[in-house]
Amino acid sequence: MRAGSVKDGSMSTAPTATTAAMEMRRAPATEKAIAPAPKVLFATLMKDLRLEWRSKDAINSMVFFALLVVVVFSFSFDPTGDDARRIAGGLIWVAFLFAAVVALGQTWAREIRNQVLDAYRVSTAPANDLFLAKALGNFLFVTVLEVVMTPLFVVFYNLRVIGPAYLLPVIAVLGTWALVVNGTFFAAISLRTRSREVMLPLILFPISIPALLGMVEATKIVLTGESSAKFWIVLLAVYDLVFTTVCLTLFETVLDAE
Amino acid sequence: MKTPVLIAIAVVVALLAFGLYQGLVVAPTEQTMGDVQRIFYYHVPSAWTCFILFFINFVASIWYLFTRTSKSDAIAVTTAEVGVVFWSVVIITGPLWARPVWGIWWTWDARLTSTLVLGLIYVSYLILRRFSTGGQTPVLAAALAVFGFADVPFVYLSIWYFRTQHPQPVIGGGGSLHPAMWHALLYNWLAFSAFAALLCWFRYQLERKQRDVEETLALESLLEGSPR
Numbered sequence: 050m051r052a053g054s055v056k057d058g059s060m061s062t063a064p065t066a067t068t069a070a071m072e073m074r075r076a077p078a079t080e081k082a083i084a085p086a087p088k089v090l091f092a093t094l095m096k097d098l099r100l101e102w103r104s105k106d107a108i109n110s111m112v113f114f115a116l117l118v119v120v121v122f123s124f125s126f127d128p129t130g131d132d133a134r135r136i137a138g139g140l141i142w143v144a145f146l147f148a149a150v151v152a153l154g155q156t157w158a159r160e161i162r163n164q165v166l167d168a169y170r171v172s173t174a175p176a177n178d179l180f181l182a183k184a185l186g187n188f189l190f191v192t193v194l195e196v197v198m199t200p201l202f203v204v205f206y207n208l209r210v211i212g213p214a215y216l217l218p219v220i221a222v223l224g225t226w227a228l229v230v231n232g233t234f235f236a237a238i239s240l241r242t243r244s245r246e247v248m249l250p251l252i253l254f255p256i257s258i259p260a261l262l263g264m265v266e267a268t269k270i271v272l273t274g275e276s277s278a279k280f281w282i283v284l285l286a287v288y289d290l291v292f293t294t295v296c297l298t299l300f301e302t303v304l305d306a307e
Numbered sequence: 308m309k310t311p312v313l314i315a316i317a318v319v320v321a322l323l324a325f326g327l328y329q330g331l332v333v334a335p336t337e338q339t340m341g342d343v344q345r346i347f348y349y350h351v352p353s354a355w356t357c358f359i360l361f362f363i364n365f366v367a368s369i370w371y372l373f374t375r376t377s378k379s380d381a382i383a384v385t386t387a388e389v390g391v392v393f394w395s396v397v398i399i400t401g402p403l404w405a406r407p408v409w410g411i412w413w414t415w416d417a418r419l420t421s422t423l424v425l426g427l428i429y430v431s432y433l434i435l436r437r438f439s440t441g442g443q444t445p446v447l448a449a450a451l452a453v454f455g456f457a458d459v460p461f462v463y464l465s466i467w468y469f470r471t472q473h474p475q476p477v478i479g480g481g482g483s484l485h486p487a488m489w490h491a492l493l494y495n496w497l498a499f500s501a502f503a504a505l506l507c508w509f510r511y512q513l514e515r516k517q518r519d520v521e522e523t524l525a526l527e528s529l530l531e532g533s534p535r
Contacts, residue, residue, distance in 0.1 A: 231454070238447045242438040251434055255427040256454050259461035262469065280468060288461055295457050299450045302372065306443035 089174045093182035100159065101190065107152040111194045114151050118144040119198075119205055133206045138268035141202055142261060146228060149191045150250050153232035156183050157240050169304075176301040184233040184296075191225050211274030216282070220271070223285040224264035227292065231256055234296045237303055260288050319505045322498035326491070334491035346404045352496035353396040354422070356503045360390030361429060361456075368452035371445055380445040381514040383452065387432055389506050393499075394426040421466040428455040428462075 101107055122140050126132060160166040169179055202208060210217070232253055239248035267281035330348035337344035367383040370376075401419065402412040413419065432455060436448050484492075 234454075238435070238439075238450065241440065241443050241447060242435065243440055244438065248435065248438055252431045252451060255424065255431045256458050258424050258427075259458065259465040262465045266469070284461070284465055284468075291457055291461075292454070295454060299372075299453060302446060303450050306446035 090178040090182045097186040111148040115144045115148040139265045142264045153236045156236045180300040187229045212271040220267045227260035319501045326495040326498035329491040329494045343407045348495045350400040352499040353393045356499045357393035360386040365456040368449035371449045385510040417467045
């Protein structure tokens with residue numbers, strides 16, 4: 050469906066963002082009082098996907114960054130040895146985490162231009178739909194990164210899965226959402242600070258440590274096939290649930306903070 | 308300085324001195340570890356005090372989100388700052404004890420790691436406060452405090468599952484502590500809590516005064532019609 054949306058026009062990125070916000074603003078007037086929630090969510094999500102499809106800013110920088118991490122880490126240990134399987138879990142997730150921060154930092158940046166975020170704020174569009182749209186967009190970007198990078202990891206580090214491989218996608222989805230939901234929220238926080246690019250990892254990493262530990266351990270257990278990853282998967286699921294709730298509860302407060 | 312404040316300072320100094328005496332003289336020397344075990348009387352009370360302060364920070368942040376009073380935000384910033392100071396005491400005295408007893412400065416054991424991670428969350432809270440601009444600092448900081456507090460169970464559970472090497476907690480762990488050691492520990496905890504309360508009081512007053520000054524300056528520049 051993204052291919053379809055690409056064909057429908059050749060507007061430059063900045064006007065697209067503004068137009069989307071204008072539509073958002075007009076929507077309540079044309080629809081009757083309040084715009085139906087999924088529509089706002091869907092419109093924002095599609096706008097972000099279209100912008101990304103045309104510019105490919107986030108994907109390009111993330112993939113290149115993750116590639117650099119893979120190459121740099123290969124110097125610190127023997128990448129083809131038996132130890133590689135043990136370390137790979139941590140390595141993959143650290144690479145994804147660093148790369149994800151690159152994309153997360155850009156989440157709100159384009160909404161600042163032309164005061165799009167202010168337009169959102171005065172519109173009656175529910176704040177949480179905006180948040181969910183941004184989080185889902187980031188989730189898709191990071192998922193694409195993972196799909197592209199995982200084969201490279203397998204090739205470069207000579208990996209072979211000994212445990213139940215069907216668990217890996219489950220861990221990836223839960224882990225990515227854990228990073229992305231908090232990351233999107235903290236990007237909105239760091240938007241209001243000096244040197245915002247520095248701020249995001251500083252507040253995101255400490256909070257994400259339990260989730261990161263869960264992803265790394267679960268991935269390691271599946272790769273080595275040593276024991277059951279059940280505890281870590283449940284931990285990740287509960288972490289996702291709790292922090293999604295906290296994000297949705299507090300997002301409107303943070304968006305309206307002046 | 309006003310008399311009640313001077314009395315409070317005198318009481319805290321007396322409590323700290325008494326705690327020191329209890330810890331260094333009255334409490335018996337531990338059989339296997341020797342005198343180095345006495346650092347325990349500072350390490351553990353600091354840890355308890357720091358956890359209490361972090362909890363107060365969470366309560367004050369929630370209070371701020373509901374009421375938006377300047378007072379609650381001042382309490383939040385105060386307890387976070389003093390809490391991080393006591394956390395630093397915990398993190399520094401721990402390795403000083405661990406080196407002679409375990410033979411290593413640091414180990415990635417559950418209790419050490421989770422305390423370290425917990426402290427990092429509050430350091431990031433203070434960094435956010437320092438870096439954020441304008442009037443929205445309290446809201447952003449309060450939101451982060453809620454995240455930090457929601458993270459605590461995950462930090463403990465995940466790292467505890469990872470592995471553990473720390474001596475089992477004295478409270479509720481069925482540890483056999485000599486009564487005199489108990490006394491020294493509790494006296495020191497009392498002294499440290501009083502010390503923390505005094506520090507918080509000073510920091511809180513400073514924060515309130517600073518806000519008053521900022522408000523006055525803003526008002527003056529408005530009246531004069533020129534930036535200060």
